[in-house]
Amino acid sequence: MTTRTAVVVAGAGPAGLTLANLLRRAGIGCVLIEEQSRAFVEQRPRAGFIEEWAVRGLQQRGLGEKLIASAPIHEKFEFRFAGRRHAFRYADLTGHRHYVYPQQFLVTDLIAQYVDAGGDAVFEVSDVQLHDLTSDSPAVTFRTADGEHRIDCDFVAGCDGARGVSQGYLPADTTVRARHDYGIGWLALLAEAPPSADGVLFGIHPRGFAAHMARTPTVTRFYLQTAPGETEADWPDERVWRELHARLTVPDGAIVQGELIEKRILDMHNYVIEPMTYGRLHLAGDSAHLVAPIAAKGLNLALHDAFILADAIEAYFAGDPAPLAGYSDACLPLVWQYQEFSLWLSEVFHHSAAETSNPFLARIAEARMRRLLDSPAAAAAFAELYIGRRSAADL
Numbered sequence: 001m002t003t004r005t006a007v008v009v010a011g012a013g014p015a016g017l018t019l020a021n022l023l024r025r026a027g028i029g030c031v032l033i034e035e036q037s038r039a040f041v042e043q044r045p046r047a048g049f050i051e052e053w054a055v056r057g058l059q060q061r062g063l064g065e066k067l068i069a070s071a072p073i074h075e076k077f078e079f080r081f082a083g084r085r086h087a088f089r090y091a092d093l094t095g096h097r098h099y100v101y102p103q104q105f106l107v108t109d110l111i112a113q114y115v116d117a118g119g120d121a122v123f124e125v126s127d128v129q130l131h132d133l134t135s136d137s138p139a140v141t142f143r144t145a146d147g148e149h150r151i152d153c154d155f156v157a158g159c160d161g162a163r164g165v166s167q168g169y170l171p172a173d174t175t176v177r178a179r180h181d182y183g184i185g186w187l188a189l190l191a192e193a194p195p196s197a198d199g200v201l202f203g204i205h206p207r208g209f210a211a212h213m214a215r216t217p218t219v220t221r222f223y224l225q226t227a228p229g230e231t232e233a234d235w236p237d238e239r240v241w242r243e244l245h246a247r248l249t250v251p252d253g254a255i256v257q258g259e260l261i262e263k264r265i266l267d268m269h270n271y272v273i274e275p276m277t278y279g280r281l282h283l284a285g286d287s288a289h290l291v292a293p294i295a296a297k298g299l300n301l302a303l304h305d306a307f308i309l310a311d312a313i314e315a316y317f318a319g320d321p322a323p324l325a326g327y328s329d330a331c332l333p334l335v336w337q338y339q340e341f342s343l344w345l346s347e348v349f350h351h352s353a354a355e356t357s358n359p360f361l362a363r364i365a366e367a368r369m370r371r372l373l374d375s376p377a378a379a380a381a382f383a384e385l386y387i388g389r390r391s392a393a394d395l
């Protein structure tokens, strides 16, 4: 196994894989290490909605060809509110769309592009530890079935997600860990059912929020707002479908049922770790900032970080250290824009269910919804935030 490289990338999610591919293409030495098996990460379902600027960013860098060729494009969604359908055509307002491509497909493509082209990747590592991060030569140690390993390097990229070890290496006294808990859960569901509509459905309902999102022609994702402390055991299939029908069905808008193949409570919280850098360690993606999937932003931010970090490391080895020194500052403005939008949207989505506990918040949520539906200016501002960045031109 390699014992010295330029960059050790921890984590084969969208952030780590994009970064590893870009470093390899730039001729920069790189070893990718991943806790899980290749088969596991290639099948792990999560995101599906990728913003157009991020897709163009992948395309400009020679990645994402399969995505572009096969991902359906979404240009509108539908609010189901006050018993009616309200189509929201955000592409008409912004000129930008979403590509719908299950995250595991993107991960599979990026692994193939990296490994098949000779990229160095080690799966099923454990006991990952980072060393000497403030020196000129940090190191990463880990264990595999073959024994213990050490890789000395110039930089460590901590792309190991919200449960990885990298974020734990940022010292408490110089790091701000900003966190927000929503105080609710989402039941994330995957059903073997064709999409019930040709776009996303957001059900704003006094019983709680619900959503429908196409994934593939035969699999659909649904979400249900749940009360704090509820677990999967509180949600037998019969209750799931009863609530999905109650919260999403409107005249001419039924929900297609299917076998539930995933049922997982998500604890809804966000965090941002600032700065995203400590010595020779740079965090990217969920390891640096988690955004609950309310506005479908996390994967997009992971790609944003990876693009910026790859360019900065390339500049460093070309003799310009400034972009790497400014990496965290370059990433965080978009991170905070997306966090703010997720929080705002959460209040619209979830506060209708506060009808009995807090009628004031429920009325505020309703007022926001009506403004969104009645005011072209409010709709345009919302659409811009919903589709995210306007352009990949400067990425």
Ligand SMILES: Cc1cc2nc3c(=O)[nH]c(=O)nc-3n(C[C@H](O)[C@H](O)[C@H](O)COP(=O)(O)OP(=O)(O)OC[C@H]3O[C@@H](n4cnc5c(N)ncnc54)[C@H](O)[C@@H]3O)c2cc1C
Binding pocket: 010, 011, 012, 013, 014, 015, 016, 033, 034, 035, 036, 041, 045, 046, 047, 048, 049, 050, 103, 125, 128, 159, 160, 161, 162, 163, 164, 165, 166, 188, 266, 284, 285, 286, 287, 293, 295, 296, 297, 298, 299, 300, 301, 302
């Ligand atoms: C249900 C759900 C739906 C979502 N929908 C959307 C959406 O539609 N759009 C969107 O933009 N975002 C969405 N997201 C968010 C998106 O999935 C994440 O933001 C994205 O996975 C972040 O990518 P990442 O590479 O930073 O981290 P991850 O994908 O978490 O990858 C981190 C990798 O590191 C590995 N790892 C962990 N610890 C170690 C270690 N010690 N050493 C080595 N490797 C390690 C993990 O196994 C993992 O493979 C959704 C999330 C969920 C849960």
